[in-house]
Amino acid sequence: xxxxxxxxxxxxxxxxxxxxxxxxxxxxxxxxxxxxxxxxxxxxxxxxxxxxxxxxxxxxxxxxxxxxxxxxxxxxxxxxxxxxxxxxxxxxxxxxxxxxxxxxxxxxxxxxxxxxxxxxxxxxxxxxxxxxxxxxxxxxxxxxxxxxxxxxxxxxxxxxxxxxxxxxxxxxxxxxxxxxxxxxxxxxxxxxxxxxxxxxxxxxxxxxxxxxxxxxxxxxxxxxxxxxxxxxxxxxxxxxxxxxxxxxxxxxxxxxxxxxxxxxxxxxxxxxxxxxxxxxxxxxxxx
Amino acid sequence: xxxxxxxxxxxxxxxxxxxxxxxxxxxxxxxxxxxxxxxxxxxxxxxxxxxxxxxxxxxxxxxxxxxxxxxxxxxxxxxxxxxxxxxxxxxxxxxxxxxxxxxxxxxxxxxxxxxxxxxxxxxxxxxxxxxxxxxxxxxxxxxxxxxxxxxxxxxxxxxxxxxxxxxxxxxxxxxxxxxxxxxxxxxxxxxxxxxxxxxxxxxxxxxxxxxxxxxxxxxxxxxxxxxxxxxxxxxxxxxxxxxxxxxxxxxxxxxxxxxxxxxxxxxxxxxxxxxxxxxxxxxxxxxxxxxxxxxxxxxxxxxxxxxxxxxxxxxxxxxxxxxxxxxxxxxxxxxxxxxxxxxxxxx
Numbered sequence: 339x340x341x342x343x344x345x346x347x348x349x350x351x352x353x354x355x356x357x358x359x360x361x362x363x364x365x366x367x368x369x370x371x372x373x374x375x376x377x378x379x380x381x382x383x384x385x386x387x388x389x390x391x392x393x394x395x396x397x398x399x400x401x402x403x404x405x406x407x408x409x410x411x412x413x414x415x416x417x418x419x420x421x422x423x424x425x426x427x428x429x430x431x432x433x434x435x436x437x438x439x440x441x442x443x444x445x446x447x448x449x450x451x452x453x454x455x456x457x458x459x460x461x462x463x464x465x466x467x468x469x470x471x472x473x474x475x476x477x478x479x480x481x482x483x484x485x486x487x488x489x490x491x492x493x494x495x496x497x498x499x500x501x502x503x504x505x506x507x508x509x510x511x512x513x514x515x516x517x518x519x520x521x522x523x524x525x526x527x528x529x530x531x532x533x534x535x536x537x538x539x540x541x542x543x544x545x546x547x548x549x550x551x552x553x554x555x556x557x558x559x560x561x562x563x564x565x566x567x568x569x570x571x572x573x574x575x576x577x578x579x580x581x582x583x584x585x586x587x588x589x590x591x592x593x594x595x596x597x598x599x600x601x602x603x604x605x606x607x608x609x610x611x612x613x614x615x616x617x618x619x620x621x622x623x624x625x
Numbered sequence: 626x627x628x629x630x631x632x633x634x635x636x637x638x639x640x641x642x643x644x645x646x647x648x649x650x651x652x653x654x655x656x657x658x659x660x661x662x663x664x665x666x667x668x669x670x671x672x673x674x675x676x677x678x679x680x681x682x683x684x685x686x687x688x689x690x691x692x693x694x695x696x697x698x699x700x701x702x703x704x705x706x707x708x709x710x711x712x713x714x715x716x717x718x719x720x721x722x723x724x725x726x727x728x729x730x731x732x733x734x735x736x737x738x739x740x741x742x743x744x745x746x747x748x749x750x751x752x753x754x755x756x757x758x759x760x761x762x763x764x765x766x767x768x769x770x771x772x773x774x775x776x777x778x779x780x781x782x783x784x785x786x787x788x789x790x791x792x793x794x795x796x797x798x799x800x801x802x803x804x805x806x807x808x809x810x811x812x813x814x815x816x817x818x819x820x821x822x823x824x825x826x827x828x829x830x831x832x833x834x835x836x837x838x839x840x841x842x843x844x845x846x847x848x849x850x851x852x853x854x855x856x857x858x859x860x861x862x863x864x865x866x867x868x869x870x871x872x873x874x875x876x877x878x879x880x881x882x883x884x885x886x887x888x889x890x891x892x893x894x895x896x897x898x899x900x901x902x903x904x905x906x907x908x909x910x911x912x913x914x915x916x917x918x919x920x921x922x923x924x925x926x927x928x929x930x931x932x933x934x935x936x937x938x939x940x941x942x943x944x945x946x947x948x949x950x951x952x953x954x955x956x957x958x959x960x961x962x963x964x965x966x967x968x969x970x971x972x
Contacts, residue, residue: 369732370803395803401733418806419855421814442814444855488778488825515855518818522825523776524784534874537783537829541878545885552889556896563900567907574911581921584929585914588936595940606945615937616948 363407368414370400373450375413382451383410389417389448415450416460419515424468427476428525431484436529439487440521441475443467443503449511456510463510470506471517474499487522715748723759725798728752737799756798761862764813765790766820774872777821783829784875788868789841791816791848793861800858812852812859819847820864829871837866 368374374386387399405412422443429437445467447453447460457463478499479487486492500517507514524530575582595607609616720726722740729735729752745751767775767788774786793812795801805811823840824832832840841864848861871879921928 367732370729370734370799395734395799399733400729402731416806418804419811419857420806421810442818444811485782488780488782492822492825516851518815518851519821520814520817521821522778524778530784533782533784534872537871537875538878540783541875541882545878545881548882548885548889549892552885552892555889556892559893559896559900563896563903566900567903570904570907570911574914578918578921581918581925581929582914585917585932588932591936591940596943606947607941608947615934615941619948 360407364404365402366405366412368400368403370395370398371416371418372400372414373417373447374403375415375450375454376403376405376410377413378406378410382454385450387417388450389446413454415447415453417446419444419446420460420464422464422468422471422514424472424475427472429476429479429487431480431482431487433483435484436525437479437484437487438521438523438525439475439479439519440523441471441517441519443471443500443517444515445507445512446515447511448513449508452509452511454511463512466510467503467507467512467514471499471503471514474503478502492519712747716744716746718743718745718753720755721757723757724755725758726753726755727799727802729754734799734803737797754798754802756795756801758795758798761792761794762809763790763792764809764816766813766816767868776872777824779824779829779832780826781828784872785824785829785832786868786870786872787820787824787832787866789816789820789844789864789866791861792863792865793859795858796860797858800856802858804856804858808857808859811855811857812848812861815848815851816844816864819844819851822847833869833871837869841866 366374368387370387373388376383376386386403390398393399422445424441424443427439427441429439431437445464447463453460453463457466478495482495486495496517496519500514503517504514524533718726719742720738720740724740726738726743727734727736728738728745730746730750735751745753765788767773767786775788776784777787779785791812801808823844827836827840845861845864848864852859852861870876
């Protein structure tokens with residue numbers, strides 16, 4: 339202690355500085371979101387905080403780690419689930435219909451060492467996988483009829499694609515967590531317009547069918563009403579057709595000769611003395 | 626001298642400290658307000674000069690300590706106090722009621738803590754990230770206002786224009802922070818794919834009308850499953866379909882369908898009105914005939930005569946009458962006069 343104290347403070351500070359540099363060069367922090375490859379003289383030696391499904395965060399090895407200063411270097415690789423966005427694909431279904439498909443996938447690096455050795459970094463993994471996934475998607479969806487591309491069986495198809503791509507992904511130390519179709523649309527232009535046209539004609543057909551049905555129903559209702567009325571008349575008047583003829587004639591005379599709209603005196607009647615009405619008028623000549 | 630300079634150095638750190646703990650009282654909170662209490666205040670009552678004074682004096686002390694011997698004790702004390710204050714003020718943190726705090730020790734996840742004051746290791750060792758677990762974020766997809774359309778194919782290969790929003794919140798902050806690279810974008814993409822998958826399994830008519838609520842519920846479920854499989858630590862609180870309409874290109878045709886329904890209803894209403902009218906009239910006429918017939922049956926001859934004369938009386942009283950009495954006489958009918966008189970009457 340006394341020796342130390344007798345040392346020149348400048349030397350002391352220098353020593354402290356060297357110590358700090360050494361420590362900072364040999365100790366490093368690995369956060370939960372990253373995996374670290376320690377490369378010794380260009381050769382990967384070991385991995386810290388490697389992704390392991392069975393070890394949840396907090397137990398996976400993140401934290402402080404040590405390396406040999408200046409001889410070993412650290413490479414950080416993302417540990418999280420990452421986004422793999424693919425460019426839009428135009429898929430031709432077996433029935434020659436075009437569909438614009440926009441898919442996405444999620445992946446994570448499960449074998450950082452392999453990834454480092456094969457492609458180098460995460461971006462290039464994404465690039466590779468995106469290309470492979472794109473062609474896989476095109477091939478797989480191209481073997482399906484249009485209707486199947488929209489159907490619930492699409493899920494099975496996507497699982498199939500995911501399985502296939504995962505085989506390739508593993509060669510890059512990656513794992514596809516999920517593949518999904520984000521969008522599957524008709525391309526703008528003719529296909530979209532013809533779909534619209536089809537919708538329009540279908541609706542027009544529906545509209546005219548509804549009108550025709552309504553008209554038909556209305557006709558039936560009217561006919562039934564006519565029939566009912568006829569029956570009511572027949573039931574009532576049929577009890578004495580002779581009296582009905584008389585009764586109705588009386589009503590009819592009233593209506594035709596005394597039309598209130600034409601006014602009084604608009605009709606002229608020439609009566610013969612033989613008329614039943616004038617029988618008494620003649621003083622019972624014939625009676 | 627030593628005591629005074631210590632007081633001076635305590636000042637600025639004290640200010641940082643009291644700020645950090647949220648203030649324990651009004652008076653001693655601001656050390657710059659205290660200089661009058663200091664006997665040898667060289668800088669006056671303002672903050673700036675005082676601080677410069679402190680720096681200058683520290684430098685002097687630093688210099689004096691170098692040529693061996695010096696006052697090394699003072700120098701070490703200052704560093705000690707600084708470190709101590711640093712330790713004290715970075716060892717506590719407060720979590721608001723709606724928040725959870727994720728504590729990492731040198732990058733390693735340690736724990737997630739709830740609301741309240743908490744202790745942790747001082748700052749470079751333990752870091753705390755706070756996230757609200759109550760705040761609900763909303764992602765809107767498609768727009769209900771109509772300037773742009775979000776077209777989707779339905780199960781019957783029709784096209785629908787749909788706008789919806791997704792409400793989500795953080796459920797497990799540690800998963801949210803450590804497991805997913807771009808949470809917001811992930812949720813958006815999962816929402817789009819889930820909605821499309823659902824819409825592709827229903828017909829256009831169902832999507833527009835009756836099954837909206839079920840679709841929203843199923844999308845929510847689907848999204849939650851997908852996000853859980855990523856271990857995103859996100860909870861989907863709800864999916865709201867704001868708009869689900871046929872695209873505007875075919876809107877007229879859809880309106881025509883509802884117009885047709887109105888038309889058909891109109892036909893039916895007219896027919897029903899006609900039917901009711903006709904039946905009522907028939908019933909009325911039949912009933913009145915029945916009544917008259919009932920009377921007629923009691924005294925047929927008289928009733929018949931009475932009805933005849935009543936009718937004739939009524940009729941002939943309102944018309945021009947000409948009675949031709951003599952037999953064998955060619956009657957001259959002044960037709961023009963008859964017509965004139967009838968015209969006059971009409972006027």
